[in-house]
Amino acid sequence: MTSRTAITTLDVEALRRARPRSTLVRVSVLALLALVAYAWLGGDIQVEDLFSPRRRENLERFVTTDVVPFALRGTDWNAAQYLEYARGLALDRGFSGLGSTLAISVLAIVLAACGALSLAFLAARNVATPTPFGDRVLRDSGVRSRAWNALAVVVRAALILLRAIPEYIWAFLLLAMLGTSAWPAVLALAIHNAGILGKLGAETVENLDPRPLSALRAAGGSRAQIAWLGALPLAANRFLLYFFYRFETCVREATVLGMLGVVSLGYWIQDSRAKQYYDEMVVFVALGAALVLAADLASAIVRRALRRAQ
Amino acid sequence: MSNPRASPDARRRPFPITPRIAVALSILVAGALAWMVLDAPFAKLVPQEGGLRVVRAFFARALTPALDYESPVPESTPHILMQALAAARRTLVFAAAGMSVALVLGIVLGFLSTTAWWAGDLVGGSSPLRRALARTVGPAVWSASRALIVLMRSVHELLWAVLFLAAFGLNTGGAVAAIAIPYGGTLAKIFSEMVEETPRDAALALRGAGAGPLQVFFFGLVPRAGPDLAAYAFYRFECAVRSAAVLGFFGFPTLGYAIAQSFENLHYGEVWTYLYALVVLVVTIELWSGALRRRFVA
Numbered sequence: 172m173t174s175r176t177a178i179t180t181l182d183v184e185a186l187r188r189a190r191p192r193s194t195l196v197r198v199s200v201l202a203l204l205a206l207v208a209y210a211w212l213g214g215d216i217q218v219e220d221l222f223s224p225r226r227r228e229n230l231e232r233f234v235t236t237d238v239v240p241f242a243l244r245g246t247d248w249n250a251a252q253y254l255e256y257a258r259g260l261a262l263d264r265g266f267s268g269l270g271s272t273l274a275i276s277v278l279a280i281v282l283a284a285c286g287a288l289s290l291a292f293l294a295a296r297n298v299a300t301p302t303p304f305g306d307r308v309l310r311d312s313g314v315r316s317r318a319w320n321a322l323a324v325v326v327r328a329a330l331i332l333l334r335a336i337p338e339y340i341w342a343f344l345l346l347a348m349l350g351t352s353a354w355p356a357v358l359a360l361a362i363h364n365a366g367i368l369g370k371l372g373a374e375t376v377e378n379l380d381p382r383p384l385s386a387l388r389a390a391g392g393s394r395a396q397i398a399w400l401g402a403l404p405l406a407a408n409r410f411l412l413y414f415f416y417r418f419e420t421c422v423r424e425a426t427v428l429g430m431l432g433v434v435s436l437g438y439w440i441q442d443s444r445a446k447q448y449y450d451e452m453v454v455f456v457a458l459g460a461a462l463v464l465a466a467d468l469a470s471a472i473v474r475r476a477l478r479r480a481q
Numbered sequence: 482m483s484n485p486r487a488s489p490d491a492r493r494r495p496f497p498i499t500p501r502i503a504v505a506l507s508i509l510v511a512g513a514l515a516w517m518v519l520d521a522p523f524a525k526l527v528p529q530e531g532g533l534r535v536v537r538a539f540f541a542r543a544l545t546p547a548l549d550y551e552s553p554v555p556e557s558t559p560h561i562l563m564q565a566l567a568a569a570r571r572t573l574v575f576a577a578a579g580m581s582v583a584l585v586l587g588i589v590l591g592f593l594s595t596t597a598w599w600a601g602d603l604v605g606g607s608s609p610l611r612r613a614l615a616r617t618v619g620p621a622v623w624s625a626s627r628a629l630i631v632l633m634r635s636v637h638e639l640l641w642a643v644l645f646l647a648a649f650g651l652n653t654g655g656a657v658a659a660i661a662i663p664y665g666g667t668l669a670k671i672f673s674e675m676v677e678e679t680p681r682d683a684a685l686a687l688r689g690a691g692a693g694p695l696q697v698f699f700f701g702l703v704p705r706a707g708p709d710l711a712a713y714a715f716y717r718f719e720c721a722v723r724s725a726a727v728l729g730f731f732g733f734p735t736l737g738y739a740i741a742q743s744f745e746n747l748h749y750g751e752v753w754t755y756l757y758a759l760v761v762l763v764v765t766i767e768l769w770s771g772a773l774r775r776r777f778v779a
Binding site for chain 1: 500501504505508509511512514515516518519520521522525526528529531532533535536539571573574575577578580581631632635636637639640643644647648649650652653654655657723724726727730737740741744756759760763764767769772773776777
């Protein structure tokens with residue numbers, strides 16, 4: 172450019188032509204657009220049915236009758252009376268449901284973190300080698316190298332499998348095997364989140380600055396020492412950020428898993444749904460939303476503090 | 482803070498309790514407390530008679546998923562692999578439809594819930610009207626959209642589905658809305674956070690050249706945050722596929738429906754067939770998303 176003001180259309184055109192382009196991105200965008208068009212036009216989704224007279228009647232009955240507490244039906248809307256009703260439900264079942272929902276998610280995320288912590292290092296390509304952070308020249312390409320590589324691949328595949336299956340399906344399967352207790356919900360959340368935290372942890376370890384770890388290696392540190400005393404402290408903040416991020420989702424999911432029959436808030440949601448007591452159901456759903464909100468807030472505060480400490 | 486050298490006291494102690502270690506310890510204590518609150522005896526971790534039978538029968542089929550139905554079916558029923566493919570297709574369709582609405586909601590609400598369009602140095606003009614707008618309409622719309630986002634995302638997609646089922650009855654549009662609402666809220670939250678954290682140099686330059694707030698936002702801020710936004714949206718698509726699968730447990734014709742049906746009929750081989758279909762679907766999308774992210778962010 173010759174002067175600050177003389178940006179000609181030619182320059183802009185040249186810049187436009189020189190922009191980075193990727194076939195993968197283009198094909199992906201087209202594929203996604205086609206998928207969305209197919210989803211809406213393929214006949215699987217009947218949106219207009221939502222506005223049919225029958226649906227409208229349903230909705231009207233739901234809003235004007237079903238969600239109104241049984242004792243208050245036919246009376247004028249009174250906020251104080253409604254709050255009194257909601258308070259009664261919360262004290263009766265809601266708060267104990269909230270307590271177990273929270274406990275399920277806390278225990279699950281702690282177990283998930285323990286599992287992920289041990290698997291993350293095995294899945295990290297810079298730790299799972301015969302000479303972690305060692306000299307590249309010394310890296311042998313023989314059996315040991317291939318064995319470590321195979322281990323990392325197996326751990327990665329296991330992590331993918333753990334997280335590919337949703338919590339709800341894990342809980343559904345585990346419930347049939349373990350019977351009713353809190354464990355199916357706890358384990359389902361722990362398994363799925365171990366898969367996610369393990370992957371995120373492995374990526375964190377792979378992206379660590381290798382220099383301090385190579386120094387440990389050069390000073391004669393073993394693999395376990397490098398991982399435990401070198402990589403873990405360096406990655407700790409990131410690990411904790413991910414931990415609290417997944418804790419938020421755990422609280423959301425723990426509410427819902429109760430619908431399968433574990434006593435969390437979801438149990439009471441499903442219970443009132445089955446009885447068609449929609450007045451109760453709406454209160455429990457709102458309680459669940461309040462819990463999610465509280466957990467989000469707590470987690471956001473901790474994460475901000477962690478980020479500042481970084 | 483985390484550096485022991487920062488505090489001479491910490492260095493003298495053999496095991497310094499830094500804030501990070503304190504957080505880690507309290508996490509473990511919280512886990513132990515949670516276990517005591519719950520009805521979760523360790524004995525319950527071992528399957529009992531009935532459960533043990535299920536475990537054996539279920540895992541016996543892990544490597545031999547059903548390639549044919551395990552009980553007689555009507556003549557007209559398509560082959561089980563076609564059935565799995567069709568359920569996977571519907572799962573994908575629900576996820577894509579839900580995400581397309583969520584994306585629109587996320588972009589609109591994400592824009593409204595940033596401060597960039599009404600407060601701070603990105604907003605041009607110092608006319609009294611502009612300033613009055615910045616003091617009244619801006620904060621009002623901003624807080625309203627943030628409240629809406631919170632409402633949308635604090636209710637889980639399955640609970641939205643349950644609410645829509647109660648309000649409308651079984652309807653595919655309800656499933657799409659159940660995904661679109663919480664996902665739209667989450668996308669809006671993350672989008673606004675990403676945009677707020679984007680370097681503002683380009684936006685300020687546009688502002689200096691006389692661009693309006695909308696132009697500053699969409700040409701100065703969004704392109705800088707673009708790769709991150711796209712990567713996150715695609716990650717949510719992956720989550721939407723899982724959510725769509727689970728919606729099947731509530732009667733929608735996705736993979737979850739097939740899994741629940743076969744499991745309840747004790748056709749464990751069929752369960753594995755559908756589970757593998759789900760795994761293949763999710764892993765394919767995850768690999769795709771990973772490849773895109775590397776292209777975008779690196």
